[in-house]
Amino acid sequence: MTAPQPAVTEQPGRRRWTARVLALLAILGPGLIAANAGNDAGGILTYASAGAQFGYRSLFLMVLVTVALVVVQEMCSRLGVYTGEGLGGLIREQFSPRATFVAMTLLLVANAGLTVSEFAGVGAAMEIFGVSRFISVPIAAVFVWALTVLGSYSRAERLFLVLTLAFLAYPIAAFLGHPNGHEVLTNLVSPHFPASHAFLVLAVALIGTTITPYMQFYDASAVVDKHIKPADYRSERIDSVSGSIWSNIIAIFIIIATAAAIGGTGALQSAEQAAEALRPAVGPAAPALFAAGLLGASLLAASVVPLSTSYAIADAVGAPRSVSAKLRQAPLFYGIFTLQIIVGAIVALAPGNLVVLVVNAQVLNGVITPLLLTYILILANRSTVLGAAKNGPIFKAVATVCVAVVGLLSFVVLIQTVFGLG
Amino acid sequence: MKPLPTEPEKSRRAWAVSRKHFALNGTLADRVISLAHILGRPVRNAAGTRIGRVGDIVVRWDAGDEHPPVTGVLVKVGGALAVVQPADVTLSQTEIRLRSDARMVSRPVRGDDEVALARDVLDRQLVDTSGVQVVRAADAYLLNGPQGWELAGIDVGMLSFGRRLVTRRRACPPPDRVIDWAQLQAFVPRFTDTTTAWESAPTTAAGTAGSGLQLGRSAAQLKELRGPEVAALLADLNRQQQAQLVAMAHPSAAAEALRQLDSDHRAALLAELDDADRARLRALLRSDAR
Numbered sequence: 001m002t003a004p005q006p007a008v009t010e011q012p013g014r015r016r017w018t019a020r021v022l023a024l025l026a027i028l029g030p031g032l033i034a035a036n037a038g039n040d041a042g043g044i045l046t047y048a049s050a051g052a053q054f055g056y057r058s059l060f061l062m063v064l065v066t067v068a069l070v071v072v073q074e075m076c077s078r079l080g081v082y083t084g085e086g087l088g089g090l091i092r093e094q095f096s097p098r099a100t101f102v103a104m105t106l107l108l109v110a111n112a113g114l115t116v117s118e119f120a121g122v123g124a125a126m127e128i129f130g131v132s133r134f135i136s137v138p139i140a141a142v143f144v145w146a147l148t149v150l151g152s153y154s155r156a157e158r159l160f161l162v163l164t165l166a167f168l169a170y171p172i173a174a175f176l177g178h179p180n181g182h183e184v185l186t187n188l189v190s191p192h193f194p195a196s197h198a199f200l201v202l203a204v205a206l207i208g209t210t211i212t213p214y215m216q217f218y219d220a221s222a223v224v225d226k227h228i229k230p231a232d233y234r235s236e237r238i239d240s241v242s243g244s245i246w247s248n249i250i251a252i253f254i255i256i257a258t259a260a261a262i263g264g265t266g267a268l269q270s271a272e273q274a275a276e277a278l279r280p281a282v283g284p285a286a287p288a289l290f291a292a293g294l295l296g297a298s299l300l301a302a303s304v305v306p307l308s309t310s311y312a313i314a315d316a317v318g319a320p321r322s323v324s325a326k327l328r329q330a331p332l333f334y335g336i337f338t339l340q341i342i343v344g345a346i347v348a349l350a351p352g353n354l355v356v357l358v359v360n361a362q363v364l365n366g367v368i369t370p371l372l373l374t375y376i377l378i379l380a381n382r383s384t385v386l387g388a389a390k391n392g393p394i395f396k397a398v399a400t401v402c403v404a405v406v407g408l409l410s411f412v413v414l415i416q417t418v419f420g421l422g
Numbered sequence: 423m424k425p426l427p428t429e430p431e432k433s434r435r436a437w438a439v440s441r442k443h444f445a446l447n448g449t450l451a452d453r454v455i456s457l458a459h460i461l462g463r464p465v466r467n468a469a470g471t472r473i474g475r476v477g478d479i480v481v482r483w484d485a486g487d488e489h490p491p492v493t494g495v496l497v498k499v500g501g502a503l504a505v506v507q508p509a510d511v512t513l514s515q516t517e518i519r520l521r522s523d524a525r526m527v528s529r530p531v532r533g534d535d536e537v538a539l540a541r542d543v544l545d546r547q548l549v550d551t552s553g554v555q556v557v558r559a560a561d562a563y564l565l566n567g568p569q570g571w572e573l574a575g576i577d578v579g580m581l582s583f584g585r586r587l588v589t590r591r592r593a594c595p596p597p598d599r600v601i602d603w604a605q606l607q608a609f610v611p612r613f614t615d616t617t618t619a620w621e622s623a624p625t626t627a628a629g630t631a632g633s634g635l636q637l638g639r640s641a642a643q644l645k646e647l648r649g650p651e652v653a654a655l656l657a658d659l660n661r662q663q664q665a666q667l668v669a670m671a672h673p674s675a676a677a678e679a680l681r682q683l684d685s686d687h688r689a690a691l692l693a694e695l696d697d698a699d700r701a702r703l704r705a706l707l708r709s710d711a712r
Contacts, residue, residue: 084661092558093545097586227661227690317580318547318558322657332580 039167039247040301041121041294042114042365045358046209047251048274050202051258053267056179056187057194058255061203065210066248068402070241072211072373073219075380075391075399077240080220081233082389087220088312091375094385103375104313108336110213110368111309115344117361118305120354121298124271127354128291134349141345144303148323149334163296166289171253173281177260184256197416204413205359207406208366210248214308216376221311230389257281268355306340367414370407377403454574455515457539457562458586459594465497465506468522474499476518478538479564481573488604492564492571493536497526505530508571513564515594539573543608547659548576549667551643552605554651556658559608560586563600575600607644607670609663644670649678656683656691665694668703677706 050058076087083090092100122140123133193199219240228236257277268274275290282289307323310333314321320330327334348357377399383390391399457479465474480494494505495518510524520526537543539562550557560582565574579598644667647655652671656664656679668676668691680688680703692700 084663089547089558089660097545097583101587224660227687229661229690229693317583318556318560318578319580320555320658 039164039250039297040114040118040209040305041124041298042117042301042358042362043209043251044167044254044294044297045117045121045124045268045271045274045355046202046205046362047254048258048277049268049355049359050206051255051260051277052262052265052273053202054194054199055259055263056183056256057192057199058202058206059184059187059252060190060192061206062210062248062252062255063188064405065207066245068207068406069211069244069248071395071399071402072216072376073240073244074237075376076216076220077223077236078233078386078389079376079379080223081228081236082230082386084224085220086224086311086315087217087376087379088315090220090379090385092316092318094379094382095375099375100316103372104316106368106371107213107217107312108309108340110365110372111305112340112343113361113364114212114214114305115302115340116347117358118298118302119344119348120358120361121294122302123348124354124358125291125294125298128271128275128287128294133354137345137348140299140302141341144299145338145341148303148307148337149327160296160300163292164300166293166296167250167254169278169281169289169293170250170257173278174253174257174260176280177257177277178280179256179260188252200409200413200416201363202359204366204410205362206366207409208364208369209362210251211369211373211406212365213369213372214305216372217312218304218308221308233389268359269353270355274355302341302344306337306344309340310334310337363413366406367410370403370410373403373406452515453566454594455513455564455566455571456577456594456597457544457564458560458582459515460513460518460564461540463517465495465511465518465520467520468524470519473497473520474504477503478540479562480505480536480538482533483535483537487572489565489567489572489574490537490603491569492573493533494530496530496538499526502528503530504528513566513571537608543576546609547663548578548609549607549644549655549659550578550601550605551607551647553601554647554654556655557601557606560598563597573603575602576606577601605643609666645672647671647675649675649682652676652679653682661690661694664691669695669699673702673706677703680707 079085079087079090085093088104091103095103119137119140123137126136127133193203223236254277257280258274261277261279262273265273271290271294272287275287278286278290311321313319313336314330314333317332319332321333322330325333348354350357377391379385380391380399381396460476461478463476464472465476467473474497477496477498479492480496481490482493483490492508494507495511495513497504497506497518504526506520506524506526510521512519512521543562544559546559548557548559549555557576557578559576560579561577563574563577564571567574575597577597577600579600581598582595585595585598652667652675655667659667668680671679680691683691692703695703
């Protein structure tokens, strides 16, 4: 049997290429998509900020963060596959009402902060094209809301993902930018941790933008939606782990490229500065390419992040939740989604530096992350939840250390910030 | 697009005991107890001495009962668990008092078709067959009927969930949005070993595909669901629950619902079913495809 031939033959090469890219994106696993989506506006600008402010010195931290991300995402996938439930529902069933309320509030705050940073990312990207954020952000908010609520989101999601491929220019730029190879390698493998408040804050922002709570909720829900069975978990685990590693390799290249281009110039002040890192790879097209990638990543996450909150909270309180439901059938679900979009867009329009706003949102995520990770760790440790698939003793020890270290860092930053230390 | 029930449909299936009725009718209020309210309350002996606190309420699923009878009260005494028969206690909204000749059994075992409400039903997903929706139990209401205490309904209101976040009042709270238990189907861990101690966690049911859950009682109402209704319910259930629902629904409705799923989902769901159910549904799907 032969496959049916397309009736339309115009531009066959281009059409086939587009179809292949879309097909590739369609079969990308939830883990890879979640990890890719993790490199959102907050991620890109925080990694670029790390490169600009501290050169290569945050690279070793990123290696540790990668290990923690792999551990966390694997636990979330496993919980989704073996229980067939999202994290919101699992938390409601396994914890007290108060603990559930705390978890959902933390998720709401973390994701609201993230939504702000996504709209700030839209604003920053469009400012590179010369469009005021007061025009681009409201349009983006209406666009994302309408696409999601009116049910035509899936096609747009693929378009956004294609735009994020712009960030693949970072590895090329990292090589063409002639970074100091010895310094890069030393900073990657040699344990070090600059003792300054600024670095500590950046470390928490890097953790917050990499091990994002919404990614954990998204990943667990995505494997449930994909109907992945325990018997198929081996391939799902490969997807989840490779997605996490892939995402962080891109992040490391962003830091290297930015460090090589503008390292040591201090904290990142604008998106144009971050775009400079792409110049060795694409020359004068750097700002436009960076802006396109940033726009795609921001629009993708501006929808996924509020949706993740809505699903988790509606699931936890037992309210109807579906993007295919009508507005009046799922008022809580759409209400939370809409509120986050409105608040995100309004805060992103507030006067001030967009890059600073984005990085601060990642610090907030970094402070909240260890609290939500504790829930996930407890769930994955429980035999009543996962049976024989619960965390083994070694995995449990590694995961506990990861959560404890992330928690300690966040706690120190919180204390220093509250008491004005550092 | 999955059909969800309209508001009039939802209001029709609301429990007869409204907030107003409950709050104003003192007689009824004495006969109704909220599970969330009674959990953790003191258990006293006949002399009034506190001997433990309420750990859970046990009911028995029985195909013949629309409302499952209470068959035991689990009492936490120190770090251990004991059970006492409902005939040996007086339940009130603030405490449980043992009769003078009450017999408490230590390390109780789970009886046939027995379910602990706090552990197996509270905060879990349930199928509302009348409103055709999946709900989450925020509270359960026990009613002292002619045959004794029984599970009357489940509160699915957000207000009830919210009440559990704050310090409990002395008086039993009025219901928020209660659905008659007769309209509900619950999924509970499946225990084939009836000598399982109540204290042990249901680890055998966890993390396993398909066989960990069963519907709580005979599912005559599930047989009345139409294909689109089964499809709508499937969307909100987890994998094991989906398999249970498909197995218990009328085969033609289940087949119709399965046809609305994408092929991967359909295959995953069929794989969860028993051989007989799977063969029957596959035959139906094949015959309809011709």
